[in-house]
Amino acid sequence: MTLDLQQSPNKILCRSFPTTLKGAVREWFTKLPTSSINSFEQLSNAFLQHFVGGQCPKRPTDHLLTLRQKEKETPRSYVKHFTRETLEVDKADDKMQLMTFKMGLKSREFVVSLAKNPSKTMAEILLKA
Template sequence: MMHLQGVPDEIMCRVFPTTLKGPVRICYSRLTANSISTFKELDAQFVSHFIGGHRYKKSTACLMSIRQREDETLRSYISHFNKEALSIDKANDKILVAAFTNGLRKGKFLFSLYKNDSKTMSDVLYRATKYINAEDALLAREEKPRKRERQEDARSDRGRKMTRTGE
């Protein structure tokens, strides 16, 4: 702002440190006295020092390397994939769908995606959510009889123990 208003370098160099906090202020305090003569030099010093901490957006190519691990659930893969996809600048929906599908393990869900071509990532995620919910429901249904069997086994074990002890 001061540069746009034509404020002289000397004033900008004196005002600049009042705007600094944390590591930036420490970096400024380590500069050798009288080592900078223009604001442009000061700017260059800070840019060269802090450029390494700059986070660059990833390209869509990195999504193609994401794979669902053998032990990874679909829910976990979606979370992992979405985290990476958010770090990409202007990701194209077709590329997202292709990368997501490419990384999926072989199975019923992948087959269903190939069978019914999805055009958008939101459609893929919607279908994945339905698939996950169906899997969860089937697992819950299978676990109920097992619980009952375990309870019955525990009761019969107690009954056997009681008859052996004569109670």
Template sequence: MPQVESYDRSKDPLDHLESFKTMMHLQGVPDEIMCRAFLTTLKGPARIWYSRLTPNSIITFKELGAQFVSHFIGDHRYKKSIACLMSIRQREDEMLRSYISRFNKEALSIDEADDKILVAAFTNGLRKGKFLFSLYKNDPKTMSDVLYRVTKYMNVEDALLA
């Protein structure tokens, strides 16, 4: 059975709640069991919060979820906008591998980014050079295409350095 990572205020409370609900609903767990089982996914201050709830004051998991979110909403991680991607630039001394890692980390924090935007933002941030020229020459359509070409290019670079 898959497990939900414990919530200790270091992560997004909405994400934690949705992960828990998804796991419980997939297993067909009734509402009252969900209310009791939720405690097993809490640590530290969140566990203390749960233990201080007035007994029998919550009837449904929906109520428990609403109270949990309203109490820990300050820990909610807001998604970044696409504009953040457009500001990522490969530094002069930065290897391509490092730039890709930074770019992908930021791209994962953006919900609405489609492939065309990702490709445009990625190529926009590359410093001028042979790789950028090769991308413009063959115009990749998807981020998968870009990453495939990046990998090939880095392998050649590594081979030449060796």
């Protein structure tokens, strides 16, 4: 995508912002009503309000203990599912996420590969998956 640099900075920011989104944030963005955002400032405020501003977590940390890879679910799909669920949890630190993610894995090959090359952060595991 080529941006017309003659546009106002506001238009450039609004057009480039969606290209940086993934996962739950992309889902949120695509569900915004058409023409509901008129400026980058308004988009920024909507983003912050939705993901940061005063939201109470819907689930306790131990909810992660209930997450399991389904029988025919691929590791990639499980990663997406697990990541989406962690967004709903209060204060799930990296160690808790690592432990519960591994506990929920059905793919023995992936578990063995993680045991051979242990990851220290959830981000590392997500990259491996």
